[in-house]
Amino acid sequence: MAQQAVTPQSVDFSKWYNEIVYKADLCDLSPVRGCLIIKPYGYELWEAVKNGLDRRFKATGHQNAYFPLFIPESFLKREAQHVEGFSPELAVVTIAGGKELEEPLVVRPTSETIIMDSFKNWIQSYRDLPLLINQWANVVRWELRTRPFLRTTEFLWQEGHTAHATTEEAEAETMQMLEIYADFAINDAAIPVIKGRKTEREKFAGAVHTYTIEAMMKDTKALQSGTSHNLGQNFSKAFEITFLDQNNETQNPWTTSWGLSTRMVGAIVMTHGDDKGLRLPPKVAPIQVVVVPIFKNDDEKATVMSAVTQLSKELLEANIRIHVDKREGMSPGFKYNDWEMRGVPLRMEVGPKDVQNGTVALARRDIPGKEGKQFLPQAGIAKTVQDLLNTIQSNMLQQATEFRDANIFDVSNYDELKGLMDKGGWARVWWAGSSEDEARIKEETGATVRCIPFEQPGGNDKCFFTGKPADTIALFAKAY
């Protein structure tokens, strides 16, 4: 019950993160190496992410389905780059029902291979295309270094898998899904992600192109927050998927896949959190308003609770997610800290004086201290609160955007990049290097190309690393 101090972000951001996810009750340690227990508060946050995405997927014609957890080992080997990328991370079932299995079963690290095996049966003609499938599932990748939500052995995600009659349609789908991820990140999670393309070195194992949304965490490191892959005909050829096109010719379809995981919970924590705890954007917050009744005796309690009941009713009717903190034996101050730790966007304090004045105190989580606290009339409370929540939502996006923009620097030579990587920040550079150049830069500075942003300034200049002519801007940063 004691509220211990949190390591400040400025002292050790990584330690801050590792403390905060547990203190805010998002998750718990698991007895299984690298796995995470997602506690109810963290799971509700994940449900908000799920609902926000699922709605967008369905609105664009995608359907959910479910494929087996286990993948025959032979399937994974069919696409050469794919198996190379995933082999070191696989968990393998060798015994089942008391017997050794003839063919070991891999616990899915991703489901391209098993889903393509079905697509082979489901696709015969161009009339069967596009085929737009999504799956909500758990996947397992045996990671050496794990971190709550950011990198865990088992994680929850959605994986979309689609097939198309033309390369143009596949490309349009790949882009559409990246736009959906960006729309969710920016407008619901208040994370000002940058959209772009991954380099050859950083793309998905088996993809032609990988697109990504990259977010800047509060320590200025990057977090890849969602990716969308144009798989070309790599998988359809490996899995012998064919269709008869409108001219009655046999073709391999073009496929895509795209995924976003519980990592998004980590992104929300590290984009918005501060030394007092989480700060959750209202649109995804499990609790949008916490109501703290304040009283010293039974008389005051009766007065205050009657007002609280009425206010709660009005807020619930307006579909605002509220929680009344009725815990006894705790001071209001203790409760304030507790809910600040959990990142509830708005706190409503109701005491006897407030009842007398027909007001409530509303304290914003996005603006600390007295500056964020207002006394407002009880009359019309639902509209007042909804307006404030909207303001908080856009303010949080603005704060994060300003932080991001203040930490992206134009860098014109390698020494500058090295300096920046020591200091912290993203480097915006003209780039014409090779995969080998990228590898050397990573080796020497820890920085990788996060993406080639879709938004390009145009024109050209010298590559910051090779000095060759470059017509493309790239973003380099250290990343999770």
Place this chain on the structure above:
Amino acid sequence: MAQQAVTPQSVDFSKWYNEIVYKADLCDLSPVRGCLIIKPYGYELWEAVKNGLDRRFKATGHQNAYFPLFIPESFLKREAQHVEGFSPELAVVTIAGGKELEEPLVVRPTSETIIMDSFKNWIQSYRDLPLLINQWANVVRWELRTRPFLRTTEFLWQEGHTAHATTEEAEAETMQMLEIYADFAINDAAIPVIKGRKTEREKFAGAVHTYTIEAMMKDTKALQSGTSHNLGQNFSKAFEITFLDQNNETQNPWTTSWGLSTRMVGAIVMTHGDDKGLRLPPKVAPIQVVVVPIFKNDDEKATVMSAVTQLSKELLEANIRIHVDKREGMSPGFKYNDWEMRGVPLRMEVGPKDVQNGTVALARRDIPGKEGKQFLPQAGIAKTVQDLLNTIQSNMLQQATEFRDANIFDVSNYDELKGLMDKGGWARVWWAGSSEDEARIKEETGATVRCIPFEQPGGNDKCFFTGKPADTIALFAKAY
């Protein structure tokens, strides 16, 4: 595309089921032994089950969380009956990240053990109780004989796990959750389940009591459709969970668990389906109304589609789940058969004459042929359709209830039971037998005690098997 005949239920019910689940596009065969691919139409049905239950769980104060897929082998061994029950069915990961694991990891067959390990950390005082957790997850049980939805190696389910300060509260929770299952089954899935208690022989491995909802399939076999377990202190003692009660005494809490799975999809198919295909209750049907436009030329098409657009708009605004079948090159008759196979509760036909008359034809899936077809005005269509859907929902429950009641027979001696088990039906008997008696009856007739119904007639009579005095009625049947 060709519509092949289905094996009639009367010829071979089991074959009918195995054909229908694929023809109605609920699922597909998987390349992994015993696993199932749930196709979009089947998954939407499962989502309706999920949403119906999740809403009820949250309304009764339960919270979702997520625990690891993998369970250390040692955990499973802590509760003796539990490990005995599940050992033969386990899938075991022995290799991960390219190395042999020191302690093998079991893929969860159910999560009591790993969740109790967390409860040990989360529960200290009576103030932490009740702890009401639910998990939506996949589980794996290596079954020898599998059947789509009814028994698969991997399946989807929810598992509730709760802890309480008193045995009375645990018992009340166990009952409450069974009531929730029954409420969903009866009111949403239109399955008139019978609530009751499992015998010692049939209860969950590790439970004190198991309660069940039992449904009668159309071949008169029983399907256990959801179970709720009072686990007493068995697991809390095995996992050393303790709390300080209000008198400051250390106690072990009383725990419960309860689960309902994708098996419910099979229950819906086998309760309502007929020789033409599925029949889905409106409340859970992914599509409640299919609209089939009928026209012979472009002029007619323009007229008909303009009416269809208007009708669709009105139905969508009333939150009715509709689908307009715009496929070309298919006769209306072909489409009718197709949607009857998929069990859509109501079909709306709109042709040029209907437009002229300001009417539509509405054909009910629950009443075959002309008797189920009406011509009704387009004006006020949303209300007309909603009323019809309500009527279909209650009619389907009534049909299933009548079928069930017509196939439960009072049986007063063992010969009668044998005869009934050959013929088909459930036996209602006075019962005072032992677990050994049950084993012999199962061995000789295939019948098991499905439950001791909560609803008892009172009074007493001779046990149909042992002849001993009995004050309890039991239901015997063959089961899936």
